Each structure stands twice: as structure tokens, then as C-alpha cells.
Amino acid sequence: QVHLLQSGAEVRKPGASVTVSCRASGYTFASYAVHWVRQAPGQRLEWMAWISPDNGKTKYSQKFQGRVTISRDTSANTVYMELSSLTSEDTAVYYCARPRTSGWSDFDTWGQGTLVTVSS
Amino acid sequence: EIVLTQSPGTLSLSPGERATVSCRASQTISATYLAWYQRRPGQTPRLLIYGASIRATGIPDRFSGSGSGTDFTLTISRLEPEDFAVYFCQHYGSSPYTFGQGTKLEIK
Numbered sequence: 716q717v718h719l720l721q722s723g724a725e726v727r728k729p730g731a732s733v734t735v736s737c738r739a740s741g742y743t744f745a746s747y748a749v750h751w752v753r754q755a756p757g758q759r760l761e762w763m764a765w766i767s768p769d770n771g772k773t774k775y776s777q778k779f780q781g782r783v784t785i786s787r788d789t790s791a792n793t794v795y796m797e798l799s800s801l802t803s804e805d806t807a808v809y810y811c812a813r814p815r816t817s818g819w820s821d822f823d824t825w826g827q828g829t830l831v832t833v834s835s
Numbered sequence: 836e837i838v839l840t841q842s843p844g845t846l847s848l849s850p851g852e853r854a855t856v857s858c859r860a861s862q863t864i865s866a867t868y869l870a871w872y873q874r875r876p877g878q879t880p881r882l883l884i885y886g887a888s889i890r891a892t893g894i895p896d897r898f899s900g901s902g903s904g905t906d907f908t909l910t911i912s913r914l915e916p917e918d919f920a921v922y923f924c925q926h927y928g929s930s931p932y933t934f935g936q937g938t939k940l941e942i943k
Contacts, residue, residue, distance in 0.1 A: 821870035825879035
């Protein structure tokens with residue numbers, strides 16, 4: 716069974732950084748990209764970035780360019796999302812998601828979400 | 836960036852009724868890259884429809900999708916109790932991927 720397991724909730728102060736992990740199981744890790752999406756309170760889902768686990772290629776939303784870094788550890792089937800220079804507007808639930816196919820694709824598997832709270 | 840606008844924001848219906856949710860894109864998009872999801876409270880999003888009209892694996896046939904250009908529709912033919920949830924559309928044909936703001940389907 717395909718599954719994405721994310722790390723637990725985090726609390727950070729403004730200006731700090733946070734790293735959320737996403738461990739994949741039930742499929743060949745290198746065969747599918749992993750995307751990151753977030754949802755702030757009362758807002759719509761917002762796509763942030765993706766990484767191709769086989770070669771480490773990344774693509775970032777312009778909105779987050781320079782503040783977000785996606786990386787992977789193929790030995791642990793895990794992808795990491797680091798977001799820096801946090802503000803209160805980064806308070807959100809962060810999801811990793813697996814596309815159904817290669818290329819431009821919808822998402823057929825989502826992680827359970829990680830709440831990141833930014834507060835002084 | 837393609838902006839997706841859903842309507843209505845909230846839909847109040849009874850079990851057995853038909854539900855129709857609209858998703859309008861800010862510019863013409865290919866139907867190939869339009870998906871619909873369901874999210875029940877406390878659960879992760881569930882893929883219902885991709886390619887505007889193709890049901891995902893295991894999705895009951897009471898769910899259907901249609902549309903082209905800028906206007907897309909999700910229809911639930913006969914509502915079951917478990918269908919009361921939030922529905923949202925997604926465009927995934929270009930970067931950045933974008934999502935509609937969601938439609939809450941509630942029991943009347």
C-alpha cells in the first residue's frame with residue numbers, strides 16, 4: 716500500500732527555519748516525484764515545489780524561490796522540505812503528495828499533513 | 836498563474852439529491868490537466884477525477900466530471916451520507932499547480 720508518512724507538528728519563532736520530512740513506502744521511491752503543498756488557515760491549497768527522487772532535480776514555485784529547499788535521502792526513502800525566514804503567514808499545514816503518473820499529474824497519495832505554527 | 840474559482844462556496848443538499856460544483860479557470864486550460872478531490876474532516880484529500888472526466892481507481896460511478904476551456908463541473912448524481920465533505924479542483928498542466936478554494940457540501 717502506497718503511504719507517505721510526515722514528521723510531527725512544529726512550532727517556530729519568526730525568522731527561524733523549519734524542516735518537514737516525508738517518508739515514502741509501498742512503491743519504488745525513485746519512480747515518482749514528491750510534491751509539497753500547504754494550506755494556511757482559511758486559505759486554499761498552495762503548491763510549493765517538487766523533487767525527482769532519482770536525480771534530485773527540483774522545481775520551486777516562484778513565490779517560495781529562495782526560501783524553500785527540497786532534498787531527498789534515497790537510502791531512507793525520505794524527502795525533506797526546509798522553509799526559512801519564517802513569518803506568521805507561514806503558519807499552515809504542510810503536505811507532501813505523490814503524483815499518479817510521471818510528468819504533469821494529479822496527486823493520488825497525500826501525507827497526513829504537518830502543522831507548522833510560527834509565533835513569537 | 837491560473838486562478839481557479841469554485842462555486843458555490845457552500846452547497847446544502849439532502850441525501851439522494853444531485854450535487855453540482857463548478858470550477859472556472861482564469862484562462863483556457865486543457866481538460867487533460869484538471870482534477871477533482873474530496874476531503875472529509877480529518878482525512879487527506881482523495882483523488883476523484885483526473886483529466887476532467889476520468890474517475891480515479893475505486894471511485895463510484897455516481898461521481899462524474901465534465902467541461903472544457905474555462906468551465907468544469909463535478910457532479911454527484913445521488914448523494915450518499917459519506918459524500919458530505921469539501922471538494923476542490925486542481926490544475927496541474929503548468930507551474931505553479933493551482934487549486935480552487937473549495938466547496939463545502941453539507942447536509943440540509
